[in-house]
Amino acid sequence: MPTPRPTDPPHIDDALVRDLVADRFPAWSGLPLRRWEPAGSDNVIYRLGDDLSVRLPRGEWAAGQAVKEHRWLPGLAARLPLAIPAPVGLGEPALGYPWHWSVSQWLPGTAARTELLTDPQRAARDLAGFLTTLWETPLPGQGSDDAAPTAEGLARRDRATRDAITATADRFDAAALTRVWEAALATTDDRAPRWVHGDMHDGNLLVVDGRLSAVIDFGGLAAGDPACDLVVAWTLFDAAARDTFRSLSGVDDATWTRGRGWAIATGLNAYTAYAAVNPRVAAATHRQITRAAAG
Template identity: 30%
Template sequence: MHDDQVDVTAETVAALVQEQFPQWRDKVIRPLPSTGTVNGIFRIGDGLSARFPLRLAGVAEAWAVLEQEARASAELAQVSRFPVPEPVALGKPGAGYPMPWSVQTWVPGTVAFEADPGGSDAFAEDLAAFIADLRKADTRGRLFRGEGRGGVLAHHDDWMAECFEESEGLLDVPRLRHLWSHFRQLPRRGADVMNHGDLIPGNVLVAGGRLAGVLDTGGFGPADPALDLVSAWHLLEPGPRDVLRRALGCDELEWERGKAWAFQQAMGVVWYYVETNPTMSGMGRRTLDRILESMQ
């Protein structure tokens, strides 16, 4: 998926576990098919999962990122009423794998790509409850770090220009450029609140049409209160989307900013993953379709 991607195999993972965590050496190592774009995932027995960064980075840089993600995941676990992975250990480079890696608890459920909950009002209510719990968490004076989504929409103009250029022939670019010219000007009123930061189908677990758990919690942190509203467009159809909005009490500006962040994310994944991760690319297309339909 990436020019700098690092390959990791079950044999490599088994060797790392044998060397660094011999208490798990008798557990079966299984690669987990995933639409994820940042980490390769392997199960260790039934109760653990190992995450291996796919994009090459220096050891010190990667270690700092994993430590920060572990702290964020542990903090989110304290406020979520729904199951989330909890940090267990950090592994070192070895066995031909050049970066540190992490081990978390395993959370059962089916990812929303495979068990689409988009038509479920009950799922929308669960999702709203999850977002509300995070919003209530204390920021402890922290502010948005200035990286990625969650700050100023117009700061993404350069990236969006690249996305529009790369999307020629894939999408109705003139119409989408016009839409971004509207989104980028939406003002921000609310102070930062705690957000998950990436509520896409691949990070959401479903069971029986309800929210069973949330994955990839290492990005938990302060950001635009509208950021987690991307889930309304990535995950929900119109009826349940309205349920989510009512449950969270979103005014028109916050709702539109959530739509804008979903638009920004969707524009990036359509072209970037069109060949290497069709599921993610398709998610972006569906999200854009939902947004365009809502604007009619």
């Protein structure tokens, strides 16, 4: 068997997770534990008993998410009109697992899809209300020891996005994607940074009985440009609901244009990384990219 290198992702299985829970939180060690699928690209997820979830980063790129969520989510939860994860325990690196991990209250629901929404207009209103509240929530003092992390800017995606447009020219309209991308880069955000979710798409929303019930996965939470959170307009909503969402989110034309750019950039990134191995991601990101290209 090859010797694992320090950069190799750890092998996360039932035995490791059970041992980590028993070591850090012995009071929960007797609860049933089962792996939850499909999980996200950043974290492996387990359900612990009926009321708890365990999330463990898959790699170094996600290693700081647990600490961040434990620091900021409790204060945001009281302000926001949809449920968000409620951290109840922060796991330490141990037993050969190298990163912090988290235990949170389990949130019921199914990952959102357009066809699951019984009233897309209500969903558009609910999500616009959630995001505007998040964006308007005061940030901690910048420059302080407890400042919010800084979100990535759109321009940093330029080279990777142009390369992805070229690489997928046989599947998408490269000229149309380039026009959307360059229009987004030509705009600027002159306002001070605001809280942003940072990974706002349908897979990070939960639906119960046809209605949006929760927003999850705040690993991208940061101070930045709200345009990045508009990606959801092209992953979840049809054209009519998208118009309602745009109107109620209160963003100007430049921010909406950058939102389309974010939808192109994130969609192409996921498509090129996963389309060959994950048909579900391929279909979802293909829809996202084509919707954003069309407007």
